[in-house]
Amino acid sequence: MRRWIRFTTLVALGLCAVLPNMWAAKVGDPAPDFTASASNGETVRLSDYRGKYVVLEWHNNGCPYVGKHYKSGNMQRLQEEWTSKGVIWFTVVSSAPGKQGYVTASEENEYLAKMHAAPTAALLDPSGEIGHLYDAKTSPQMVVINPAGVMIYSGAIDDKPTTDLEDVANATNYVSLALAQAMAGMQVQTPSTRPYGCSVKYADTSH
């Protein structure tokens, strides 16, 4: 009831701008379900992967923060390491058509092949729907979901918010930490951090 009152108040004030943010899931909440087209032509539904760990990686191939993790081979290493341990890894592209980082399925496939990237699939989110569900603000923002479908991590990929390739080696990787701790039956020690990177290029009308 309280939420509804707030909702109507906001609409009355013309503040629909903040709604995506207010409804977005937080760490500890059930991960919102979605259906998306993958660049490999398949349709992916998140809830089909209940029972497995799922990583969401917000991606923009022109962002230098993303570039740091791909040019250094860090992202590919993480994808290989964790998918080999049964983790489902979705790269998510939320750039709107006409915005920087927007890709067609074939452009994304070309990029994945060129970079030797190894996610389970790359999800195309040109409407920004998945991005808003998870309140993705930057690329590369990372989300980890546990087998029960609960968000156990959201935030930065690591603790070095720079574009310098040499910073990768000495960084503490929050995604690996969250997965390793959760798989060992431990509480995730750093469940939420400020995501760093380039802003997600949503459509102008979607905010």
Added chain:
Amino acid sequence: MPFCAAGVRASGAAIPHGTVELIAENQWIAAGYSVNLGLHFRLEKGWHIYWINPGDSGEPPRVEWHLPAGFTADAIEWPAPRRLGTSSIVDFGYEDAVTLIVPIHAEAYLPAQQTAQLAAEVKVLVCREMCLPGKAHLSLALPIKSQPPAPETKIEELFSATRKSLPRPAPKNWRFSIEGANESFVLTVSLGRKITQAVFFPLVESQIDNAAPQKLLAADSGFRLTLRKSDQLLKPIEDLKGVLVLSGDQAYLIDVPVGKLGATVTDNDIGIRSAKFMEEGQ
């Protein structure tokens, strides 16, 4: 460019969609004195760089100094930033042009030399829709003299204009309180006059929701500002530190304890009778 004095202004180095140059407020430096240097950024229309807390994306410029023996550099003095971005992602930064002032100190006894070669390695992220990292190596040869440093008049104007946009401590008679509600912090300020425009910039990341509109309740002798908490704020905080910009250009550095008992600034303190709600950040 109106500035041409040799020795105080190195030529600008290119960064993506702009330039950065190293400038000095004085014509020379002397042992035991301090001189303000400035990193003067100029950007093409639509491009921006970031404040010390960049907000939802980006990162602040970083500088590494290479100074001769006997010289030390202070931290950057950051002018008040602006809110940049859309309504779901908001960054804090600067468009067009900005000067980041860095005071440089010379020890009382300097090794015998005629000029001090002051060099800076600057790393900066420049963004519009896309972001491009830039690097610049800047250096400035400042003469060393025995008499106190004299200002370089034309450049001094640039520094004094920049100084006006630096946040200063709030007047002693202003009163502040912050109460933490479920989803927001409410900042109440009693300052003896009506304020119809106020924006808060948090110095610490992940305390308030950068993109949320800041709701202002303007009263006769003060105001209330509602700041939505960040989703990343998982533990209570002791104080909220940041820059409060009033009426668009008066910037104050504030550090207010959260929910301190007995320290609440009341409705009466701000003359609430004729209060009016307004929105910032839309």
